[in-house]
Amino acid sequence: MKKNARNKINEMITQKMVERISATGTLPWRKPWVSQDARPQNLVSRKPYRGVNAFLLHMMGYAQPYFLTMKQANQLGGKVLKGEHSMPVVFWKFVEPDETSTDPDKQRGYAMLRYYHVFNVAQCEGIPERKIPKLEKPDREICPIMEAEQLIEDMANKPAIEYGRTYAAYNPLTDTVHMPPQEMFLSDEAFFATCFHEIIHSVGHSSRLARKGVTDAVRFGSHEYSKEELVAEMGAAFLCGHCGILPAVEDNSAAYLNGWLERLKADPSMLVSAGQQAQKAYDYIVAEKLEPVMA
Structure with a gap:
């Protein structure tokens, strides 16, 4: 093409x-x-x-x-x-x-x-x-937090997850997700939304999907850094939707929105590519093997 x-x-x-x-x-x-x-x-x-x-x-x-x-x-x-x-x-x-x-x-x-x-x-x-199917309540009661806990527990080849830090981050050198204690978050939903973000980063590790934004040395604020953040944001949203978690919107300020708008406009190819990689990360975690008809 x-x-x-x-x-x-x-x-x-x-x-x-x-x-x-x-x-x-x-x-x-x-x-x-x-x-x-x-x-x-x-x-x-x-x-x-x-x-x-x-x-x-x-x-x-x-x-x-x-x-x-x-x-x-x-x-x-x-x-x-x-x-x-x-x-x-x-x-x-x-x-x-x-x-x-x-x-x-x-x-x-x-x-x-x-x-x-x-x-x-x-x-x-x-x-x-x-x-037109009717959107009906599931046969069983679904607890989003329990769903999220089980999703992380069942993940194959998952990274180490350490709690008790003052920040949330993923370290590709040690293949470790670092998370603050759950009680430090405003809600359990906010905790798991953040944890999902870091776990999506971890799927880019060389032992999993080997995503360049994780395997390569990426400078903070660079194009590759922004793209990897977009992958993690989208991937975390897929996981939140999967579990029924509605994450709290931490920052919807004009400056934050404009920052993303500028990045998307600067590189129109980033959005489709990041969406594709986020989908692959989600599929990896939930072990879905869907026919990739709709990218």
């Missing part, structure tokens, strides 16, 4: 995110969905949207998490309401190697960044109600 085409898609997705952040005054990874069932998903396949797509669709603010293409709406006997605007969904398509080609890229195969458009069910009419 030509870089110009990929750049245009990255710019389009980043612009959509910038517009939503500016309009809502909220970073989507600081306000995730509150359960797995509430995560944005395709109405027909019931597969959850992945990576940056999940945040973009969640930010649209619809009561129901179900999305579909115009074609899918038509196939269900409905249609998109006049004047409604879609949201692009990005995905990677791998092109198989072509040994007969003289193009080096085609000879070794390559990944193409593609996209299509989806609408929320609330933007449609005529879809039979029986086709």
Whole structure:
């Protein structure tokens, strides 16, 4: 895929995110969905949207998490309401190697960044109600804190976790997550949201997914540092949503929001890439092996 085409898609997705952040005054990874069932998903396949797509669709603010293409709406006997605007969904398509080609890229195969458009069910009419699942309470009582504790306990090849420090951090040299005592946080939710952030960093260790933002020497405030922080923020939001934890928003000031907006605008490729890496980290921790149709 030509870089110009990929750049245009990255710019389009980043612009959509910038517009939503500016309009809502909220970073989507600081306000995730509150359960797995509430995560944005395709109405027909019931597969959850992945990576940056999940945040973009969640930010649209619809009561129901179900999305579909115009074609899918038509196939269900409905249609998109006049004047409604879609949201692009990005995905990677791998092109198989072509040994007969003289193009080096085609000879070794390559990944193409593609996209299509989806609408929320609330933007449609005529879809039979029986086709739209109702969001129901689970059969058993779910305790988000217990879910979070169990998730960390069950993580395969997990890092060492030491409590009692005055700060929260991940040290890749010793492969250790350092956390203050749980009682030092304003709430248990805040504790686990912070712990998830550091655990996402740890998944970048060379013994796990070997992410450059962790394995390489990264200078504080650099582009790679910002990208790794975005991966950790998004990944922690995925984990919070998985457990049903609604983390407290620590900083939603104009300066903080503008700082992220400037970083995203400076490198439009960062958002899609960070979302993809955050998704991989989440999949690693919860041991999900989903078909990567929606990047």
